Amino acid sequence: MNNYLKLALLASAITLGSVGAQAHRQWLLPSATVLSGTDAWVTVDGAVSNDLFYFEHFPLELDGLSVLAPDGKAAAVQNQAKGRYRSTFDVKLDQPGTYKMMVLNQGVFANYKLDGQNKRWRGKAEQVATEIPANATDVKISETQGRIEIFVTSGKPSSDTFKPTGIGLEMVPVTHPNNLMAGEKATFRMVLDGQPAAGLPIEIVPGGIRYRDKLNDFKATTDESGTFTVTWPGPGMYWMNASIEDSKSKIKDAKRRAAYTTTVEVLPQ
Known part of the structure; x- marks a missing residue:
């Protein structure tokens, strides 16, 4: 594969949240999702790859990285680094x-x-108003709002960090994302600019693609309240993605592409 094609595929994954069988997927992967004790740490890897969760393509850019603590304040990120195939913090x-x-x-x-x-x-x-010349013609503008996130709990779970910002596509858990069990149903709600995202397709892919012949992905669709449910077929790490394109950008005549991605851990019963 030549460099031009690699860059084109990466741009497609970042912009649109592509989820095809051979798509490059963006993801964050925590070393643990539930911890205890007074000196708990988590290491998070970030990458863009074909195989979940395997490092073989590009590191995830962490320019827009932030961490929200249970009290709603920003938490410190330490030891941030970028390698050839992955980023970490x-x-x-x-x-x-x-x-x-x-x-x-x-x-x-x-x-x-x-x-x-x-x-x-x-x-x-x-x-936009100052950088694109007033005498420009054939102007086509697209706005991207991408969000990749994970949830990690220390001790007793809380829900204050679930509050949406009202910007772009977001997930509001109904079932706590750190309390997922194989064979049990979990419920989540998607919102777009803080409002229910109805009729939104959700793609769910279990990790370990590298070691099986089939993708084993499955889909869900949000109802009128933006809610969807998942019954987990087995334990492991799961990648979930949703994306939408509309004309609700605040920029005149611009298209808006909003995408959401999360990784959740499902435990055995």
């Missing part, structure tokens, strides 16, 4: 409750013509 869980760790990818892409020449631009939404 540590978080000390110095509070009891559930942490939300997330990587946000928000930006604007534009294609236009200026004096007969094709131009491309990438930046932030607030820069």
Whole structure:
């Protein structure tokens, strides 16, 4: 595969949250999802790969990384590093409750013509008015709102970190994401800009793709309240993804692509 094709596939995965059988998937993977004790730490790996959860393509960019502690305040990220195939960071869980760790990818892409020449631009939404020339023609603008997140609990689970920000596509757990059991049903709710995301397809893929012949993915669809349910077929780590394209960007005449990805652990009964 040449470098141009590799870059094209990566861009497609980042922008659209692609979920095909051979798609490059973005993910975060914690060393543990439930911990106890007064000196608990978690190490998180991040990558973009074909095989979940195997490092073989690109490290996940962590420019938009943040961690929300159980009390709603930002928690410190330590030992952040970027390797050839993966990125990694540590978080000390110095509070009891559930942490939300997330990587946000928000930006604007534009294609236009200026004096007969094709131009491309990438930046932030607030820069569009000043960065794209007023005499530009054939302007096409797309806004990306991507969110990759995981939940990790120290001691007793909490739910304060579940509150949505109201920006883009988000998951609001009904069943606690650190209390998932094989064979049991779990319920989640998807919201778009804080409102129920109805009719949204969800793709769910169990890890370990590298060691089986079939993807073994399955799908769910949100109802009118944005809610969907999953009955876990077995224990392990699962990747869940949803994406949507609409015209609700705050930028005039722009398309908006919103994507959400999470990794959850399902334990045996």
